[in-house]
Amino acid sequence: MARICVIGAGFAGHTAALYLGDKLGRDHQVTVINRSPDFVYIPSLVWVGIGRMDINKTLFDLEKVYRRRNVTFIAGRATEVHADDQHVVVEPAAEGSQPVQVDYDYLLIATGPKLDFEATPGLGPAAGHSWSICTPPHAVDARNNYLEAVARMEKGERQRIVIGTGHGGATCQGAALEYITNVHKDLVRRNVRTKCDLAYLSNEPELGDFGIRGLAVQHRGRRRTAEDFIGAVFRDYEIKPLVGRGVTEVAAGVAGWQDMEGNSGETKFDYAMLIPRFLGQPLKFLGAEGQDVSEKIVNPAGFVSVDGIYGLDYETLAGNPDAWPAVYQNPNYRNIFAAGIAFAPPGPISRPHVNPNGVPMTPAPPRTGMVSGIIGRIVALNIIDLVQHGRMTHSERMTEMAAACIASMGDSLWDGSAAVIMVYPVVPDNRRYPNEEGRDPFVTHMEMGLAGAWMKRMIHTTFMHKLQGRIGWKIIPE
Amino acid sequence: MEITDRDKFWMNNKLFQFFRFIVLNLKILKAVDHSKRS
Numbered sequence: 001m002a003r004i005c006v007i008g009a010g011f012a013g014h015t016a017a018l019y020l021g022d023k024l025g026r027d028h029q030v031t032v033i034n035r036s037p038d039f040v041y042i043p044s045l046v047w048v049g050i051g052r053m054d055i056n057k058t059l060f061d062l063e064k065v066y067r068r069r070n071v072t073f074i075a076g077r078a079t080e081v082h083a084d085d086q087h088v089v090v091e092p093a094a095e096g097s098q099p100v101q102v103d104y105d106y107l108l109i110a111t112g113p114k115l116d117f118e119a120t121p122g123l124g125p126a127a128g129h130s131w132s133i134c135t136p137p138h139a140v141d142a143r144n145n146y147l148e149a150v151a152r153m154e155k156g157e158r159q160r161i162v163i164g165t166g167h168g169g170a171t172c173q174g175a176a177l178e179y180i181t182n183v184h185k186d187l188v189r190r191n192v193r194t195k196c197d198l199a200y201l202s203n204e205p206e207l208g209d210f211g212i213r214g215l216a217v218q219h220r221g222r223r224r225t226a227e228d229f230i231g232a233v234f235r236d237y238e239i240k241p242l243v244g245r246g247v248t249e250v251a252a253g254v255a256g257w258q259d260m261e262g263n264s265g266e267t268k269f270d271y272a273m274l275i276p277r278f279l280g281q282p283l284k285f286l287g288a289e290g291q292d293v294s295e296k297i298v299n300p301a302g303f304v305s306v307d308g309i310y311g312l313d314y315e316t317l318a319g320n321p322d323a324w325p326a327v328y329q330n331p332n333y334r335n336i337f338a339a340g341i342a343f344a345p346p347g348p349i350s351r352p353h354v355n356p357n358g359v360p361m362t363p364a365p366p367r368t369g370m371v372s373g374i375i376g377r378i379v380a381l382n383i384i385d386l387v388q389h390g391r392m393t394h395s396e397r398m399t400e401m402a403a404a405c406i407a408s409m410g411d412s413l414w415d416g417s418a419a420v421i422m423v424y425p426v427v428p429d430n431r432r433y434p435n436e437e438g439r440d441p442f443v444t445h446m447e448m449g450l451a452g453a454w455m456k457r458m459i460h461t462t463f464m465h466k467l468q469g470r471i472g473w474k475i476i477p478e
Numbered sequence: 479m480e481i482t483d484r485d486k487f488w489m490n491n492k493l494f495q496f497f498r499f500i501v502l503n504l505k506i507l508k509a510v511d512h513s514k515r516s
Contacts (some may be wrong), residue, residue: 012496054489082496087479103516224479228479232479232480233479233481234482235480235481236480236481340506391501402509402510402512403509404506404509415490417489417490420502422505422509422514424509440512443505443508443509443512445505447498448489448501449488449489449490449495450489450490450491450492451496451498451499451502452497452502454495455499455502455503477506477507477510
């Protein structure tokens with residue numbers, strides 16, 4: 001009997017657990033460790049953050065789903081991975097519980113990010129100057145503070161709202177874009193939009209970069225970039241773009257930043273939602289003698305090293321699509337895999353930039369949503385292969401992967417909108433697509449309209465269905 | 479590029495958007511099919 005342990009039950013870990021439970025749950029031991037007893041559908045937290053969706057609609061009980069698939073679930077925090085002895089130490093969430101040891105033959109690390117608010121002094125809900133929509137409690141706090149700002153507008157006070165990224169190396173610009181456009185629509189709906197100045201503060205080198213070096217599509221016979229699309233939306237919504245800025249410090253009502261040329265500046269606000277830099281979760285990796293073996297498993301940022309080629313300069317990496325990992329397997333401990341944000345990408349997709357003062361301004365590659373789910377499935381299918389046949393047969397690099405992203409720009413099914421973005425491949429591959437973008441122009445697509453708002457709502461419903469392992473879950477793509 | 483009143487009309491025209499909804503779903507399925515999925 002094989003023992004498989006999955007740490008983390010986000011998009012990557014939970015998708016993997018569904019496949020593993022489905023194929024191996026009856027005859028083998030599959031264990032999932034997650035801090036929260038609930039799955040969180042993070043893409044809809046943008047709606048929670050403006051009070052347009054109840055937080056409970058983004059959650060479901062994981063244990064109920066796993067019980068049907070013969071998967072053991074432990075709500076708790078994994079603290080140590082004993083890589084040579086092949087076990088994980090877990091501190092259960094229940095008060096007064098003793099640490100639990102979970103033995104494994106195969107380990108999947110899919111922990112999601114540690115939200116590194118500390119990298120920017122004053123950033124985040126703990127410091128109390130800015131808010132975040134990255135977790136359910138954060139989204140609820142953000143909503144409460146946003147609604148207070150709305151109440152001030154309703155009393156006639158003018159408010160400044162700043163939304164974006166809170167560090168030069170942050171990712172998830174798409175979430176910030178969704179949040180600011182939803183805030184705009186919400187303020188219009190409440191008849192207070194004229195009382196608010198909206199600013200988008202981002203580390204992207206240009207609007208629409210999204211950490212994937214942007215995209216370009218043919219639109220009415222002309223080449224249009226994501227920057228053209230998003231810029232047009234911002235002008236229409238009267239949102240001030242402040243891109244190419246890495247936030248260096250946040251104080252009460254003011255975000256200090258540096259731009260790509262090294263100039264310093266500040267943006268004042270009454271309410272700010274700024275996404276922090278992501279790091280890997282701080283797990284201890286120990287060897288047979290209790291020695292630290294972290295160097296063999298994770299990079300300095302805490303992301304798990306896998307089968308990519310690391311250490312290449314940007315130009316070399318951009319010209320070598322095979323440098324991106326294919327099976328997400330650690331080269332030193334071949335029974336350890338990583339998926340989603342937890343795996344270390346071999347480098348950035350967007351062109352890296354360090355300003356003259358040494359402040360890095362490089363959006364990190366996004367590994368959330370569809371990308372996470374696909375990688376979770378690939379790893380699960382390979383572990384199933386290894387258990388059943390002793391060799392892996394599945395692989396998918398981000399240079400071979402298509403992804404769709406639907407960026408909500410107003411949730412209403414009557415007059416809402418969303419940008420529907422499809423990219424193939426996620427990481428440009430100029431060998432296969434020797435055009436300016438390195439992507440397939442017949443698949444890569446971007447358009448905006450009410451249909452996108454319908455799709456966003458449809459995807460929320462179908463994903464909540466799929467992720468609860470309900471009938472037909474496997475035919476719904478990740 | 480600017481979003482004109484004509485663009486806004488088509489972006490919120492229910493019949494046209496229903497057509498785009500079908501097309502976009504097919505495009506996503508095509509993108510998934512293009513993806514390696516091995």
